[in-house]
Amino acid sequence: MMRLVDVSGFVAALNEVPGIDVRSPVEYCHGHIPGVHSLPLFSDEDRAVVGTLYKHEGRDAAVHEGLRRVGPRLADIVLAARDLAPLGRIAVHCWRGGERSRSVAWLLDKAGLQEVLVLRGGYKAFRHQVLQHFDLPLDLRVLGGYTGSGKTEVLHQLRGTGAQVIDLEALANHKGSSFGALGELPQPSSEHFENMLWHALQQLDPTRPVWVEDESLMIGRVRIPAPFFERMRNAPMFFLEIPIEKRADRLVAHYGHFLKNELAEAIRRIARRLGPQHCKAALEALDLGDMRTVALITLRYYDKAYARGSALRKAGSVTHVPARSADIRTLAAHIRSHERSPSR
Numbered sequence: 001m002m003r004l005v006d007v008s009g010f011v012a013a014l015n016e017v018p019g020i021d022v023r024s025p026v027e028y029c030h031g032h033i034p035g036v037h038s039l040p041l042f043s044d045e046d047r048a049v050v051g052t053l054y055k056h057e058g059r060d061a062a063v064h065e066g067l068r069r070v071g072p073r074l075a076d077i078v079l080a081a082r083d084l085a086p087l088g089r090i091a092v093h094c095w096r097g098g099e100r101s102r103s104v105a106w107l108l109d110k111a112g113l114q115e116v117l118v119l120r121g122g123y124k125a126f127r128h129q130v131l132q133h134f135d136l137p138l139d140l141r142v143l144g145g146y147t148g149s150g151k152t153e154v155l156h157q158l159r160g161t162g163a164q165v166i167d168l169e170a171l172a173n174h175k176g177s178s179f180g181a182l183g184e185l186p187q188p189s190s191e192h193f194e195n196m197l198w199h200a201l202q203q204l205d206p207t208r209p210v211w212v213e214d215e216s217l218m219i220g221r222v223r224i225p226a227p228f229f230e231r232m233r234n235a236p237m238f239f240l241e242i243p244i245e246k247r248a249d250r251l252v253a254h255y256g257h258f259l260k261n262e263l264a265e266a267i268r269r270i271a272r273r274l275g276p277q278h279c280k281a282a283l284e285a286l287d288l289g290d291m292r293t294v295a296l297i298t299l300r301y302y303d304k305a306y307a308r309g310s311a312l313r314k315a316g317s318v319t320h321v322p323a324r325s326a327d328i329r330t331l332a333a334h335i336r337s338h339e340r341s342p343s344r
Contacts, residue, residue: 002105002116007129010091010119011202017115018084019091022104023047023123027095031191033126034199036093039080041070041100063099077104078111085113093119093126127191130198134227138206142232143335144214144310144318145240147177147302148247148295150328151213154240157332164210171196174220177302179266181220182258190223197228216309237318238335239310244303248295256291267298274301 005013011033013019019036021028024047028038042050046069054062081090090113094100097120105116119125143151143158152169159165173187174180181187188196204210214237217229224232255263263286271279278297285293310318321334 001114002102002109002118004097004120005091005117006120007125010093010117010126013091013117017087017089017091017117019093020081020084020104021123022092022094022100027123030189031123031127031195033093033123034196036091037084039077039084039104041077041094041104042066046070066099074107078107081108081113082111088112088114089117090115091117091119093122095122096124097122127195130194131225133198133201134194134225136206138201138228138231139209140231140235141209141211142214142235142237143211143240144237145242146244146247146306147299148244148251149240149242150250150331151240153328154331154335155211155213157328158211158336161332161336163336164204164208166197166200166204166210166212168197168212168215168224169219171200172219172222174222176215176219177266178269179255179263179298182255182262182266187220187222190221193222194225197225214310233313234317237310237313239318239320240331241320241322244296244299248292248299251295251299252291255295260286263294267294270298270301273305274298 010019014033014035019033020039021032021036022039022041024040024042024044025038026044027047028040032038046066050062050066050069053065084090090108092101092105092108094104097118101118101122105118108116121128143155145151152167152175155165155167169175169180171188172193173184175184187193201210212232214232215224217224264283267274267279267282267286274282274297278301282294282297285291285297321331
């Protein structure tokens with residue numbers, strides 16, 4: 001049985017049944033519904049050829065060519081769908097809920113699957129709902145502090161105490177600085193980052209505060225959705241006051257094991273902002289293996305940049321957490337005690 005469902009029904013169904021995205025691999029890679037498997041009807045090349053035919057020769061020519069290309073793979077699609085859905089229920093979508101998803105749904109229905117759910121409006125409708133969600137009210141709390149303050153570790157400690165946390169850097173596969181891609185997987189597209197952020201928000205209680213780490217608009221090459229970023233800028237911030245010496249030690253422990261050429265490349269990326277003299281000094285220290293000096297030089301640049309960003313916040317919206325509570329657990333406990341303070 002085939003059944004059309006809206007976005008809410010489709011997403012809810014994914015808790016019980018597997019979902020398949022029948023768009024081409026490049027479409028899936030650019031952005032997809034979290035948790036949905038890629039089972040393309042067309043390869044990237046097929047999609048390009050069929051799309052060109054549709055544009056220049058019309059629907060009939062495109063359908064004929066599509067059938068010719070996909071015909072030999074239909075049995076494989078059925079077998080793959082059965083493997084994913086041993087109980088006979090599956091959810092299917094394409095870009096707009098049109099030819100591709102309905103064709104695959106018809107095929108799977110004829111192949112004996114008990115229920116095939118088709119997303120009305122396809123991935124395009126899902127994206128519309130994702131973007132709308134970022135305009136909804138959200139009680140954010142922002143964890144701030146200069147580079148090397150251990151914000152991510154404190155954020156994870158907050159999660160361990162039961163606080164609601166979204167780790168934006170984990171979603172972006174990047175730690176935010178010029179060095180932030182080291183040791184990370186390739187970044188998602190900004191579109192798929194939005195999808196994953198939406199999915200993370202779906203798991204939370206909207207009536208309780210949500211903690212995030214302070215970030216620039218861009219995390220590496222990924223852009224935070226504008227409405228969400230605006231909420232971050234206006235949310236109460238708890239600023240970790242950690243001395244630069246301790247922060248330098250933390251950076252050495254975190255980045256010191258990476259190859260020198262990788263670290264040198266990261267330094268050169270910020271050469272213009274560091275200034276030629278400081279860049280030269282950092283590279284010389286790196287060549288000598290003096291990682292602490294490298295950290296101190298780069299921290300002075302990042303501290304100035306962070307201070308400029310923090311100055312844009314509303315007066316009175318920042319609570320400073322003193323260095324005497326530099327232990328991660330103590331910091332988290334101190335910050336958590338403020339969780340019920342009202343948003344400004």
